[in-house]
Structure formats: structure tokens, C-alpha cells
Amino acid sequence: xxxxxxxxxxxxxxxxxxxxxxxxxxxxxxxxxxxxxxxxxxxxxxxxxxxxxxxxxxxxxxxxxxxxxxxxxxxxxxxxxxxxxxxxxxxxxxxxxxxxxxxxxxxxxxxxx
Numbered sequence: 001x002x003x004x005x006x007x008x009x010x011x012x013x014x015x016x017x018x019x020x021x022x023x024x025x026x027x028x029x030x031x032x033x034x035x036x037x038x039x040x041x042x043x044x045x046x047x048x049x050x051x052x053x054x055x056x057x058x059x060x061x062x063x064x065x066x067x068x069x070x071x072x073x074x075x076x077x078x079x080x081x082x083x084x085x086x087x088x089x090x091x092x093x094x095x096x097x098x099x100x101x102x103x104x105x106x107x108x109x110x111x112x113x
Contacts (some may be wrong), residue, residue: 040067069104072097080108 015029020059044063072090079086087097101108 003026019044032113068100069106072104072106076101076106076108 019068075089076083076086079089083097083101084094087094090097092100100106
């Protein structure tokens, strides 16, 4: 039996009213935004406000460039300036981390005070 035609489909009812959807159970609700996501969203809103209607270009590259350096510096510091540990924390190879540190001119150890 072919059910593409509605009149021949035993599941089709012309008077069928869909039931209103019940709210999802608590375990299916979207988790709240992470604090990091909230900070990024706030910074982007501020950025757009300062543009006063101008439309930026290549935003993705700009945001990644702006975020990568502080990310690398902070993780390197938290890893005790151990590049192998920092690379593992970031999910990068040690070679990739070294290249990124050179590109951003990040010293492998802070200057002694």
C-alpha cells in the first residue's frame, strides 16, 4: 500500500489538531552560557556599539587574532611556562604551540624582575 496520498494514509486525519508541545524536561534544556561566552558576547556588543553602524569585514580573523594571544599567554602561565603541558592543555602539538608563540612574539618565560 502506498501512503503518499493523504486520503489513502490511515494515519492521516483531516481534523487532526497537533497537540501543543510540552516544555522539554529539565535535562534537555540548553545549559546556561559559560562565563567566557558571556564575556565574548559583551565585548562584541561593545565593539559594534563603537563602530556606530559601520560594517566590519574579516571579523572572524580579527576576533581569532585578538583572542589567541591572551589565550596562549594565560595557558602558558598556568602551565608554569612548560610548553609541553601548555600544548596538551590547548589540544595542540608542541610544534604548533611554538609556532604560535613565535608568531605572537610571546616569550617562553617572562622577564625576571
